[in-house]
Amino acid sequence: MTDNQLLKEKHVEYIINLDKKKEDFEYWVTEHLRMNGMYWGLSALSILNSIDKMNKEETIEWVLSCQQPNGGFSGNNQHDDHLLSTLSAVQILLQFDALDRLNIDAVVDYVVSLQQPDGSFFGDRWGEVDTRFTYCAVSILSLLNKLDKINQDKVVEFIGKCRNFDGGYGCLPGAESHAGQTFTCIGTLAILHRLHEIDIDTIGWWLCERQLPNGGLNGRPEKSSDVCYSWWVLSSLSAIDRLHWIDQDKLRSYIIDCQDQETGGIADKPQDLPDVFHTFFGLCGLSLMGYYNLEHIDPVYALPTKTLRKLKHLNLTWNKH
């Protein structure tokens, strides 16, 4: 592919047809991920200015049906609650302007109950700790304007403990730096207005070194490139105002090469099968870099900037759009 064309219509087609893939084994073994999948698909449509293609009422009803008695949301009906799916549920409802139909107090109580004395968060009552869950908790509470319900200083302290020798961040204190976890930690600090805690030169350099000669980005040194890092790495660079430290044209070509010319959708690597996760993150990368007139996505909340602008209590200091 040399003309760098973004197949917008095909991608819209691909996403709205995802729920018809019931003849794929993958559809069934990812049932528990449906809430995340819905968020990825819906937000991809938002970026493509086609959110109206989704059945709004049906989706809202389904999302609300996944709220559990403890206030958290499950990944699908008949699954258990988790912070990962709870954030996606809030993000979906927000994009449909339907937060007024949400039992907000129950969600807030759920999130607050998962914070630990050291500032970290459990993902659910079973006690797994990960910086991904910290991000989910902080993002949810911030979107719902309830950040005052948790100990924010402790959150920042915990994130600080997850910082490594290369300036990046991992899942837990002592865990190797990973671009995904770096996004969650930088995102958390940004939401809490504590970006000054970051050593920008060190992490900015580590992040821009994720770009490989093929233009794509990897998530850790000496690994291969993957479209999802067009989000995890790029959003982190954008939040610390260092997007220009990578070669954006090269990355654009890489993402474009990962499109499926026949079915639409974007894959992890050129020639691979597409999926909704990589479609969303590929589009996010293109949106952040300002190509193709896409709807702008906020690098910290992973939601369209125009949606976030409606929430007057947010102060997106890192976002010039």
Next chain:
Amino acid sequence: MHGVLKVKTSEEKARELKLKELEKIKEYQRITTKFNEFRSQEDEFYEEKSLDESKIVLENNPEYYSIWNYRRSVLEYLEKNREHDEMQTLYKNEMKFIEECIQRFTKSYWIWFHRKWISLKLDKCDWERELKLCSKLLDLDLRNFHCWSYRRFILKHSGIPLTQEFDYTTKKIEQNFSNYSAWHQRSSLLTKIYTEPSELASKLKEELEWVRNAVYTEPKDQSSWVYHKWLTGTLKPIVATTEYKDILKSELGPITELMELEPDCKWPLYISLLLKLEIGEYPKDQLLQDIQLLIKLDPYHINYYKSLENKI
């Protein structure tokens, strides 16, 4: 979906594959439906049978997190109704089951968490054996971060000396200088083992000697350079300024030699530039020239290198 190549097939072959796919779906649905029926009837009065019935779903789909939760609920329930020894046997069996799953699905967050949860229920977990399991898995995939993470969990709960793990990182790095995960583990161990600044400083100086072999052998690999950058940065606040500058100057010599051997490699040039900027005694033109050369060798990162001009 990661790394699933799209393959072109004939129509006949495609039909055949589709039939197989439908068979697979049917079988999976049969398994999950059977389990859900069983579950709806037991009404949270669990028995050992609950563990048996849920096994098969996880063997087919280890990402089905609610069923891992279910197994822990069953065990929590049984704990209130069974003798201690009986429970210990159940936990040991669970460890065996997880071990089978983990070898097939090495990167599932849910399985690794379940193993941590069960291991802490055992009266006496065989932590040495757990470490060996990790080593075996890391021989197959040296960058599996779940596995490295589990090693740190073992160290925390077992009392196995950190120096033993430090020696393991030495072995892994010597096997393959590109093992960034091992370099990372080493960096985090050093500051835990040597808590006294003077002890740490002398160990870090030893490490500078040790890392030299790696950068000389694999100069294009960033792993050892990142480690080198960390070593000098960590030394800065714990040694006197004059000593710090002397250390940097003595590093500069061999790195400059390496630049001559590897004129197309950006790493020795980049690290030497950082050292020079830290030492602060080099003429501006020379530093600007280094930056220009870096841009020539690595044009993708032009804006990053240009940002270094502000540090001169």
